[in-house]
Structures are given as C-alpha cells and as structure tokens.
Amino acid sequence: xxxxxxxxxxxxxxxxxxxxxxxxxxxxxxxxxxxxxxxxxxxxxxxxxxxxxxxxxxxxxxxxxxxxxxxxxxxxxxxxxxxxxxxxxxxxxxxxxxxxxxxxxxxxxxxxxxxxxxxxxxxxxxxxxxxxxxxxxxxxxxxxxxxxxxxxxxxxxxxxxxxxxxxxxxxxxxxxxxxxxxxxxxxxxxxxxxxxxxxxxxxxxxxxxxxxxxxxxxxxxxxxxxxxxxxxxxxxxxxxxxxxxxxxxxxxxxxxxxxxxxxxxxxxxxxxxxxxxxxxxxxxxxxxxxxxxxxxxxxxxxxxxxxxxxxxxxxxxxxxxxxxxxxxxxxxxxxxxxxxxxxxxxxxxxxxxxxxxxxxxxxxxxxxxxxxxxxxxxxxxxxxxxxxxxxxxxxxxxxxxxxxxxxxxxxxxxxxxxxxxxxxxxxxxxxxxxxxxxxxxxxxxxxxxxxxxxxxxxxxxxxxxxxxxxxxxxxxxxxxxxxxxxxxxxxxxxxxxxxxxxxxxxxxxxxx
Amino acid sequence: xxxxxxxxxxxxxxxxxxxxxxxxxxxxxxxxxxxxxxxxxxxxxxxxxxxxxxxxxxxxxxxxxxxxxxxxxxxxxxxxxxxxxxxxxxxxxxxxxxxxxxxxxxxxxxxxxxxxxxxxxxxxxxxxxxxxxxxxxxxxxxxxxxxxxxxxxxxxxxxxxxxxxxxxxxxxxxxxxxxxxxxxxxxxxxxxxxxxxxxxxxxxxxxxxxx
Numbered sequence: 001x002x003x004x005x006x007x008x009x010x011x012x013x014x015x016x017x018x019x020x021x022x023x024x025x026x027x028x029x030x031x032x033x034x035x036x037x038x039x040x041x042x043x044x045x046x047x048x049x050x051x052x053x054x055x056x057x058x059x060x061x062x063x064x065x066x067x068x069x070x071x072x073x074x075x076x077x078x079x080x081x082x083x084x085x086x087x088x089x090x091x092x093x094x095x096x097x098x099x100x101x102x103x104x105x106x107x108x109x110x111x112x113x114x115x116x117x118x119x120x121x122x123x124x125x126x127x128x129x130x131x132x133x134x135x136x137x138x139x140x141x142x143x144x145x146x147x148x149x150x151x152x153x154x155x156x157x158x159x160x161x162x163x164x165x166x167x168x169x170x171x172x173x174x175x176x177x178x179x180x181x182x183x184x185x186x187x188x189x190x191x192x193x194x195x196x197x198x199x200x201x202x203x204x205x206x207x208x209x210x211x212x213x214x215x216x217x218x219x220x221x222x223x224x225x226x227x228x229x230x231x232x233x234x235x236x237x238x239x240x241x242x243x244x245x246x247x248x249x250x251x252x253x254x255x256x257x258x259x260x261x262x263x264x265x266x267x268x269x270x271x272x273x274x275x276x277x278x279x280x281x282x283x284x285x286x287x288x289x290x291x292x293x294x295x296x297x298x299x300x301x302x303x304x305x306x307x308x309x310x311x312x313x314x315x316x317x318x319x320x321x322x323x324x325x326x327x328x329x330x331x332x333x334x335x336x337x338x339x340x341x342x343x344x345x346x347x348x349x350x351x352x353x354x355x356x357x358x359x360x361x362x363x364x365x366x367x368x369x370x371x372x373x374x375x376x377x378x379x380x381x382x383x384x385x386x387x388x389x390x391x392x393x394x395x396x397x398x399x400x401x402x403x404x405x406x407x408x409x410x411x412x413x414x415x416x417x418x419x420x421x422x423x424x425x426x427x428x429x430x431x432x433x434x435x436x437x438x439x440x441x442x443x444x445x446x447x448x449x450x451x452x453x454x455x456x457x458x459x460x461x462x463x464x465x466x467x468x469x470x471x472x473x474x475x476x477x478x479x480x481x482x483x484x485x486x487x488x489x490x491x492x493x494x495x496x497x498x499x500x501x502x503x504x505x506x507x508x509x510x511x512x
Numbered sequence: 513x514x515x516x517x518x519x520x521x522x523x524x525x526x527x528x529x530x531x532x533x534x535x536x537x538x539x540x541x542x543x544x545x546x547x548x549x550x551x552x553x554x555x556x557x558x559x560x561x562x563x564x565x566x567x568x569x570x571x572x573x574x575x576x577x578x579x580x581x582x583x584x585x586x587x588x589x590x591x592x593x594x595x596x597x598x599x600x601x602x603x604x605x606x607x608x609x610x611x612x613x614x615x616x617x618x619x620x621x622x623x624x625x626x627x628x629x630x631x632x633x634x635x636x637x638x639x640x641x642x643x644x645x646x647x648x649x650x651x652x653x654x655x656x657x658x659x660x661x662x663x664x665x666x667x668x669x670x671x672x673x674x675x676x677x678x679x680x681x682x683x684x685x686x687x688x689x690x691x692x693x694x695x696x697x698x699x700x701x702x703x704x705x706x707x708x709x710x711x712x713x714x715x716x717x718x719x720x721x722x723x
Contacts, residue, residue, distance in 0.1 A: 059706070060706075061706070062561065062564070062565050062704060062706035062707055062709075062710065063706065063709065063710050065561040065564065065565075066558065066561055066710055068710040070710075071709050071710045135561070135564050136564045136601055136602060138564075138599070
C-alpha cells in the first residue's frame with residue numbers, strides 16, 4: 001500500500017506522525033531502560049555472588065586451616081538454600097581441589113574457567129566468582145562459586161514481555177488520543193479548505209470564514225478573509241467599470257451612427273454641389289457663347305461706325321467674355337475631376353513625366369532655353385493616369401511660367417519613398433518663388449498672386465492639382481524661397497511590380 | 513661400588529637381598545621417626561592456627577610486638593615450627609621459648625613452684641604447650657598460670673578437667689583436639705566458634721566433663 005506521504009489527508013498525517021514519534025520514543029526509552037536493567041541486574045548478581053562467596057570463605061577459613069573436610073563440606077552445603085548456585089569448589093593454596101559442592105539442579109557438566117584472580121566472570125551460562133580464603137590476612141585457599149544465569153534469563157524474558165506489552169498499550173493509547181485530538185489542528189484547516197472550495201465554485205466573494213483561534217491558523221483565516229475582501233472589491237469595481245464601459249460603447253455607437261449619417265449626408269450634399277457646379281458651368285457656356293459670338297459680330301459690324309473709345313469698350317466686353325469663358329472652362333474641368341469615374345492603374349511616373357514634357361512642352365523649352373531634368377528611375381504609382389498627367393502638366397507649366405526674368409528655367413523632377421506605401425514626387429524650380437504669407441493661398445480656386453498682365457492664367461491650376469491629389473488620397477504641398485525658387489511636392493500610393501495589381505483606394509468619396 | 517667390576521664375583525642375588533633388607537630397616541625406622549615427626553608437625557601447624565582462632569585480651573604482659581609460644585617439658589617438636597617461625601600473626605612476631613619442665617628439674621619435689629620451673633618465664637607466654645613428659649605436674653603448672661591469659665595446650669588425658677583450654681587427643685589418621693570453654697573463659701581468652709565447630713569435643717558449663 002504505497003501512498004505518497006503528501007497525498008494522505010491531514011488528519012491521518014497527524015495521527016501517523018504522532019504514532020511514529022511515539023514508536024521511536026518508546027523504543028528508545030524501552031531500549032535504554034532495558035540496557036539499564038540488564039546492567040543493574042547483572043551487577044547486583046555479581047555483588048550477590050561475591051558477598052556469598054566471601055561469606056562462605058570467611059565461614060570455612062579456620063576449618064580450611066585445619067584441613068577439616070567435614071566442616072568445610074557442611075559449610076558448603078548451606079548453599080542448598082541458594083538454588084542458583086550450581087557448583088562450588090574449594091582449593092588449597094597450592095590449587096589442589098580440597099572440597100566441592102554440586103547442586104542437584106546442575107544438569108550438565110560445568111567447565112569452570114581457569115584459575116583467576118579474585119573477582120567475578122560472566123560467560124554464556126554461568127557467573128563465576130573467585131574468592132581467596134584468608135585467615136588473619138594469610139591466604140590459605142581459594143573458593144570458586146558458579147551461579148547459573150537461568151534466573152537472569154527468565155528475568156530478562158519477563159522484562160521483554162512486559163516492555164512489549166507496554167509498547168503495544170502505549171501505541172494503542174497514542175493512536176486513540178491522537179485520533180481524538182487531531183481535529184484540534186485539522187478542523188480549522190479543513191474548514192478553510194472547504195470554504196475556499198465552495199467560494200471558488202459559487203464565485204460568491206462575500207462569504208467569510210469565522211476565526212476561532214489566535215494561532216497561525218487564525219492568522220491564515222484573517223488573511224484569507226482579507227483576500228476575499230480585496231477580491232470582492234475588485235470584482236465590484238470590475239462590474240462597475242464594465243457597466244460604464246458598456247454605456248460608453250453604446251454612446252460611441254450612437255455617435256458613430258450619427259457620424260455615419262452625417263457623413264452620408266455630407267457625401268450626398270457634396271455630390272449635389274459637384275453636380276451643381278458641373279451642370280451650372282456647363283449650362284453657363286451656352287449663354288456665354290451667345291454673348292461672345294454676337295459681341296464679336298457687333299464689334300465687326302460697328303467697327304467703322306463707332307469711335308475709338310467705343311471700340312475700346314467693346315474690346316473690353318469681349319475680353320471679359322473670353323475671360324469668363326476661360327473661367328467657366330476651368331471650373332468645368334475642375335468639377336469634372338470630382339464627377340468622372342476614376343480608373344486606377346499602376347503607372348510608371350518617369351514614363352508619364354517624359355511623355356508630358358515631350359508632347360506638351362517641347363516648344364516652350366526651346367523658346368525659354370529651359371532645362372527639365374527628370375531624375376530616373378522614378379517610382380511606379382497606383383493612380384488615375386490621365387489625372388496625374390494633368391497634374392504634372394500644371395506643375396511644369398507653372399514652373400516655366402513663373403520664371404525669373406533673366407534666368408533660364410531649370411526644373412528638377414524626382415521621386416522618393418515617403419514611407420512604406422507612399423511615393424513623394426517633387427517638382428523643383430528656380431523661378432520667382434512665393435512669399436511665405438501667400439503660401440496658404442496658392443491652392444485656392446481663382447486665387448492669383450499676380451496681375452493678369454504679369455502672368456497669365458485664371459488661378460485654377462493648383463486648385464485642380466489639389467483636388468486631383470485629394471481624390472487619390474494623397475497630399476500636395478509647397479516650400480519656397482521668395483526670389484529663388486519653389487518646390488512643389490505631392491504623394492501617391494506606391495504600386496507593386498505586377499501591372500495587374502490594382503489597388504483600390506479606401507472610399508472616401510463615392511464615385512459616380 | 514657394589515656392582516662395579518666383573519671380577520668381584522659376589523653373587524648378584526645376595527647383593528640385592530642385602531639392599532632390600534637395608535631399605536626395609538631404614539623404612540621401618542624412619543617410619544617410626546617420621547610418624548612422630550609428622551604428628552608434631554601437624555600439632556605445630558594446629559598450634560599456629562589456634563593462635564589465629566583465639567583473641568587475647570587487650571592488656572597483656574611485656575612486648576606488644578610478639579606472641580610468645582612456650583613449650584615446657586621434653587620438647588618433641590624439633591623443627592616442626594620451622595615453617596611458621598618467621599610468620600606474622602595478628603601483626604606480631606612469633607617467639608618460641610622452651611622451658612625445662614619440673615620432670616626434668618632437680619627440684620621437682622619442691623613445694624615452691626618457682627623452684628620447679630621458670631614460673632615468670634612461663635607466665636610471659638601467650639601460648640603454653642605442656643609436653644606429655646610433665647603429666648604429673650599439670651596441676652602445678654596450671655595453677656601457676658591460672659590468673660593469666662595464656663592458651664594452655666597439652667596432649668594428656670584429663671587436661672581439660674584439670675583446667676587446660678585445648679587438649680590434643682589421638683585421632684584416626686591425624687591428631688584431633690578438644691576445647692574447654694570453661695577454662696577459656698577463666699583465662700579471658702575469646703575462642704572463635706569456627707574452632708569450636710571442628711573440635712572433637714567442647715566442654716561448656718552445662719555439660720559434664722568427661723574423662
């Protein structure tokens with residue numbers, strides 16, 4: 001029955017250990033006592049036999065001196081009263097056997113030890129004592145007395161039996177008492193264990209264990225209760241927090257809903273605005289064409305009939321209509337950017353830029369002795385090709401337009417990885433630059449920093465670029481030093497090698 | 513010398529016979545002598561042991577370092593006391609004194625004891641052995657020492673009745689002794705009961721002295 005000591009119940013452990021200790025202690029005590037008794041009995045036996053021997057020797061010394069065998073024999077026979085004495089021999093001073101006595105009980109021949117000095121000698125079966133017979137200090141013979149050890153052995157047997165009985169009784173008593181009293185130690189522990197078990201099952205942390213003693217168990221119970229208190233508080237706090245979290249989540253959900261709704265509304269109104277802008281500008285063209293064409297007819301027919309001032313006024317009216325036409329066209333193309341469907345593809349920037357330069361700007365480059373450097377290789381980006389072409393055209397056009405008087409325009413176009421997913425393209429020029437207080441205005445619709453006779457344009461180019469980039473989910477910006485040049489930059493999502501991979505931008509605005 | 517040369521042709525058998533007779537005579541003769549020697553050797557040993565078994569009273573005559581053993585009469589002890597003459601008994605040396613007995617004295621018929629024997633010398637003894645040669649003067653001698661703590665020993669019949677303390681009587685193979693407690697008490701000596709046990713006869717007040 002091999003049970004690991006740690007698996008036995010506490011109450012059994014207590015009993016076993018008490019019993020074990022009792023066994024050891026009793027064996028030790030019993031053993032020590034046994035040894036002591038053994039020693040004491042033997043030394044009392046030795047004392048006794050020596051006393052007897054010296055008494056007999058004293059008694060027969062004169063008879064011995066006179067070599068009177070009868071008297072010596074008679075003296076020896078008095079030992080009949082001592083059944084343990086089995087053999088006595090009297091020797092002369094020359095070690096001749098003078099007289100002897102053998103008890104009737106002696107069952108086997110005894111071989112006494114060799115002649116020795118006065119004293120006692122234990123061997124397996126007998127205790128032998130030698131005693132000199134002296135008369136007036138003169139040694140006249142020796143007495144040898146042998147006593148058997150039977151009485152000793154039977155005494156030892158009785159002692160052992162008694163010890164065994166006491167041991168068994170003691171163990172029994174130890175068992176009974178320890179079983180009866182172990183609960184003093186184990187009961188509170190068991191109660192605590194039980195409480196812990198039931199609490200962990202029921203998850204009711206408001207239960208407490210009653211403390212019944214002041215000892216370490218009591219302290220344990222106190223700590224246990226304290227822990228439960230802590231757990232309960234945290235549990236309650238958790239519930240509260242949970243509750244408020246839930247509320248917050250609900251609030252946020254509601255807010256999100258509201259946001260989504262307003263976003264939808266915004267998108268809707270945006271679309272309406274875009275449609276409106278497109279439709280309006282589109283519809284505005286027709287009446288404007290009428291004005292322009294009939295104005296031109298009028299100017300032509302009245303050329304000779306009106307004076308110079310009147311001719312100038314008419315010229316101004318036609319200029320105005322022309323300007324308006326330009327503005328409407330610009331507005332139309334601006335709004336188109338929002339309304340047209342965008343088809344994304346992976347575009348080689350370098351190829352696109354070179355294409356724009358070669359097809360659109362070759363003349364102007366020659367006229368102005370400009371130099372446009374395209375820093376190869378440029379990245380592949382995911383974009384709407386036409387729109388980006390437009391954007392590049394606008395930026396290069398501006399760079400060439402806003403050149404310094406006596407300087408040949410030098411433009412550098414390059415691209416770098418702004419981060420893992422975006423490409424940053426830079427168009428750097430050595431033109432007139434922009435004053436810092438004007439920087440924030442350059443991307444506005446119809447915003448111009450110069451007079452119409454200084455530089456041409458309606459002020460829609462950068463606004464268009466801005467709208468294009470915003471539709472691509474990128475950013476457009478400028479840094480500039482007035483009088484030295486400007487650097488326009490924009491970011492676009494990078495495209496991967498395979499041309500088939502088409503990345504769809506997250507839908508910020510609905511496409512038509 | 514008897515069995516020397518072949519030339520000496522005394523017949524062998526007679527030589528042997530002669531030797532045998534010579535030995536026999538010697539044996540018989542020495543037997544007698546040795547028997548007597550042996551008896552007195554034993555008596556000497558006994559007397560030595562009597563001293564050990566008897567207590568003298570504290571106050572006594574003369575020397576505290578000696579025990580005087582006096583022998584009065586025809587001393588047959590010879591060198592019987594030799595084995596014990598150097599021994600110490602009760603812390604005392606043994607001193608032996610031989611006195612001429614009245615029987616040997618010219619004045620044996622005198623009325624004065626002093627003239628019969630050396631009374632003073634005798635009175636100085638602890639033990640007095642009265643030889644059998646003085647059998648007729650036992651009473652005189654005993655009378656002279658009766659007030660004194662002397663162990664009187666003898667080897668004659670009726671010694672105890674006369675007032676002696678210990679008397680040797682002939683035994684089967686060796687001498688035996690008898691003790692008179694009456695006399696012992698009179699002399700003031702204390703006799704060990706162990707001695708009395710091995711005496712052949714003890715006379716005390718209740719019993720009739722036997723002759």
